[in-house]
Amino acid sequence: MLKLQQVLGVMRKMRSEIELSEPQFGELTDLFGISSLVVDNLGVISSINDSAAEMLGFKVAELLGTMLMRLVVDGGSALSNLLSQSSGVFEPFDLVLHGRSGRKSAVFVVPVPIDHGDGATRSILLVLTEKAKRQASSHTLQHSELELQHFANRLIVAHEVELKRVSSELHDGIGQVLAMIKFMVEDASRRLKQGKVQEGGHILDETVQRLRDAMDDVRRLSSELRPSTLDDLGLIPTIEGHCRKYEDAYDNIKLERHLNVEEAEIPAHLKSEIFRIVQEAMNNAAKHACASTVAVSMLSDHGNLILGIRDNGIGFDAKQFAGGPVNQQGIGLRSMRERAESTGGFFAIKSAPGSGTTVEVRWKLHSVVMRGGTNGMQSN
């Protein structure tokens, strides 16, 4: 966001670089939504922009030639000081002005001297910011800082969930296999020392098979953390690949896919999150739903990317699981929500006992598409 000081800095620079007439100053500040007016050294308004006139409830022409002091309810002495140039310092000050309807506007005034080239300042540009607006924008700022904090927290929770998953995979999967391998190698070694070569050799052959399993587990875990196909082929082929494996594993489930979105439309930072959500929702359908049909859909609609995973199974009381502590039950639902929300998506789960389950996530796509050959920009 552009700061007022930056705008003023730019204006000062422009003023010194190029000749701007006073109305042009007004237009420039109007462009930034800033109210401004120019007074001469007697305080007569020689130029005022639309925003400032509108704030006071007048038309521009009605205020030209008026003494600014006539509109002042409070803060007149600061304005007199400025006009008399007694201090020679152009400090910001507060002013209360009354508009046409008698409505008072408390404004924060930033004076910018206008040098007419002969070194003598004869006009002053006054940039006015309504105090209510300043407070509102500072509230908005505080609000967005809070939002940012929540966003960061959610991101951390999503990462925590991921770490827990990796940690239990390591412990329960690869850790168990390695413990078994250690036991088998010790057993084989003992038998070899006892001269039972054939028995020892047989156990070592078994160990090799267990080691292969462990290597498969490592490969699976690594691909679960980030499937290499996501980078190599893209999200759609990765989902397609997952769907094929799913159909092989659960031949009692009819799987429908409606992936009506171009790979290029999907923001890169969403791909891994979308894939994880698809995996988890499809696994839940297979594990819990007793469904005969599962449908995965993805489409882009009016600037939204909409992901859906629907099953026609037994359903459940989704409210009961909403926002529950991570450790109390499964982490799948919570993890999906965190992945969606930490990437700016809106997560919804619709389910009720007996009526199937739908997981839906919507992301707003903010991509800016440059139209070929023109400077026009189209924002989705």
Ligand SMILES: Nc1ncnc2c1ncn2[C@@H]1O[C@H](COP(=O)(O)OP(=O)(O)OP(=O)(O)O)[C@@H](O)[C@H]1O
């Ligand atoms: N599609 C579904 N159909 C029916 N019940 C579901 C469905 N999805 C989730 N549930 C219910 O919600 C509970 C919580 O789901 P969640 O994915 O959070 O945990 P989980 O699948 O049990 O374990 P984890 O995902 O951590 O391996 C499930 O145990 C199940 O009772």
Ligand SMILES: [Mg+2]
């Ligand atoms: Mg689950």
